[in-house]
Amino acid sequence: LPPWVAAGLWIIILIRLLMPAAWVLRLPSQASGALGRIVLPLRLNAATMQGAESMVTAQATATQSSIAWLPILWAAGACITAISLLFFRLRWERRLRSATPISHLEAKAFWHRFPVRVLVSSQITTPMTKGLLFPKIYLTSGLSEDATRHVIVHETAHIRRMDLWTRMLCMLALCLHWFNPLVWCMAFIMPRDQELACDAKVLRQLGQHEAIA
Secondary structure, eight states: OOHHHHHHHHHHHHHHHHSGGGOGGGHHHHHHHHHHHHHHHHHHOTTSOHHHHHHHHHHHHHHHHHHHTHHHHHHHHHHHHHHHHHHHHHHHHHHTTTOEEEEEEEEEETTTTEEEEEEEESSOSSOEEEOSSSOEEEEETTOOHHHHHHHHHHHHHHHHTTHHHHHHHHHHHHHHTTTOHHHHHHHHHHHHHHHHHHHHHHHHHHOHHHHHO
């Protein structure tokens, strides 16, 4: 698949994960209905012994009680995941406070309507873009002029493709589906596909020879 197609497919998956019909909290009601369908025939069967019926009913009640704890367990896991993600985000924000703006550099994004500030930081080892409504491009120190231009084109592609918003939705999906290992795999694979899609855009915009140089 082309990189931009692979990156776009993640958006469809995120929408499906964030739809209310996909939430795991629907499982308890379905399980309760299944238990009711199991107990009901036993009650209607005249040949069923009263002791067996009481045992099955007690077991069903115990199972329903354990299922009742699932929303609490889910909420606890969602809160822990959200707090952990917020902690890492605040740590990055603290590291980027010392970044200094480059006055003569300004990127164009959001379909060439708004300028994006470009800053340089010695606290990071790879360029990045932060901010949803007012994004900023952070460069590593010591980049050459050509490398700076290539990085700005790459990071601007992230902004135009709304990758920052997609990653925010991915973090929300992680909080809601923290128990699903496939969602965690998505959180690691999706940024890689986004990077490949932006690299492909750089190749188209600058030309393969210049991008390699």
